[in-house]
Amino acid sequence: MDGAWGAVAVYGVVSKNDLIERRFGMIISIASGKGGTGKTTVATNLARSMGCNVQLLDCDVEEPNAHLFIHPSFEETEPFFMPVPEVNETWCTFCGKCADICQFKAIAVVNEHVLVFEELCHGCGGCWEVCPVGAIQEGRRKLGVIQRGQSNGIEFIHGRLRVGEAMSPPLIKKVRSFENPDKLTIIDAPPGTSCPVIASMKDTDFVLLVTEPTPFGLHDLKLAVGATQILDIPLGLVINRSDLGDDRVRKYALQRRLPILMEIPFDRQIAEAYSRGEMLVDVIPQWKDRFLRLYDQIQHLSKHQTLNTKYQTQRPSLTARIW
Numbered sequence: 001m002d003g004a005w006g007a008v009a010v011y012g013v014v015s016k017n018d019l020i021e022r023r024f025g026m027i028i029s030i031a032s033g034k035g036g037t038g039k040t041t042v043a044t045n046l047a048r049s050m051g052c053n054v055q056l057l058d059c060d061v062e063e064p065n066a067h068l069f070i071h072p073s074f075e076e077t078e079p080f081f082m083p084v085p086e087v088n089e090t091w092c093t094f095c096g097k098c099a100d101i102c103q104f105k106a107i108a109v110v111n112e113h114v115l116v117f118e119e120l121c122h123g124c125g126g127c128w129e130v131c132p133v134g135a136i137q138e139g140r141r142k143l144g145v146i147q148r149g150q151s152n153g154i155e156f157i158h159g160r161l162r163v164g165e166a167m168s169p170p171l172i173k174k175v176r177s178f179e180n181p182d183k184l185t186i187i188d189a190p191p192g193t194s195c196p197v198i199a200s201m202k203d204t205d206f207v208l209l210v211t212e213p214t215p216f217g218l219h220d221l222k223l224a225v226g227a228t229q230i231l232d233i234p235l236g237l238v239i240n241r242s243d244l245g246d247d248r249v250r251k252y253a254l255q256r257r258l259p260i261l262m263e264i265p266f267d268r269q270i271a272e273a274y275s276r277g278e279m280l281v282d283v284i285p286q287w288k289d290r291f292l293r294l295y296d297q298i299q300h301l302s303k304h305q306t307l308n309t310k311y312q313t314q315r316p317s318l319t320a321r322i323w
Helices: 002-010 039-050 097-101 126-130 169-176 195-201 215-230 248-256 268-275 286-304 309-314
Strands: 027-031 054-058 073-087 107-110 113-116 136-151 154-161 184-188 206-211 235-240 260-264
Touching: 027 039, 027 195, 039 054, 039 184, 039 206, 039 235, 039 260, 039 286, 054 169, 073 113, 073 169, 097 107, 097 126, 126 136, 136 169, 154 169, 169 195, 195 215, 206 215, 206 286, 215 235, 215 248, 235 248, 235 286, 260 286
Parallel strands: 027 184, 027 206, 054 154, 054 184, 206 235, 235 260
Antiparallel strands: 073 136, 107 113, 136 154
């Protein structure tokens, strides 16, 4: 293993014997291509290991669950609204300019009526900007709530999307509006590679993709890697339940020069702690050092990793484990 560590260090991954100064102000998004891979486990335990001066933002607003492990004391709860058009048909000339500008077909003019489909509206405001007679005013509809609290020095913020609501990116952006540049910000992203995930990864310093060594895990990991590379963000992998399945995820990481920063085994003690809502680093204290070294790797890669797709596919890869 020491030889592997030495070889990887040539490609910019910090050696386990190196000591680097831990800096705050980073934004780390923990994501994956599919659900159930262990994003929340990694996010919550990384936040707990770092201790104070840390923010944990649960951006999986459709099914937030980080609070079940962090157990925050909520101090603020506020509703969140997004803008939607309200049309005064007594002023409207039914020119159709509002419908022409809307890329999401959220507003339509039919004869002498204007139909507004609020569920399709993205709140851009284009319709009331182009209305020549000012017949469209800015209204609002409730998307969900934002809750803020504290837990053992961790600042915790999450959003809860209204039941039946499909428009989660505006709520995710609101959660992210509380990012503090003086703290380490850890984002627990939603699963998949669609708009909510992009909203959770965009403008971050590093994306940590949590996967599992199964055919489905590999398939969805490829999608997540593609999305991350389009955003041009440094990335690394965590393989959860690493001693199950096959080695195709590792071969893919080798081929694409994707560093494997941590492997979490399929362990009964870990599973039991999770089922009780307990933190891995509390139940098995030696994991705290592993998560701290994980952060050291992330910090180093965020400054040195090159994400040029052509470069990655042409060069051979080396992978590193965190211990």
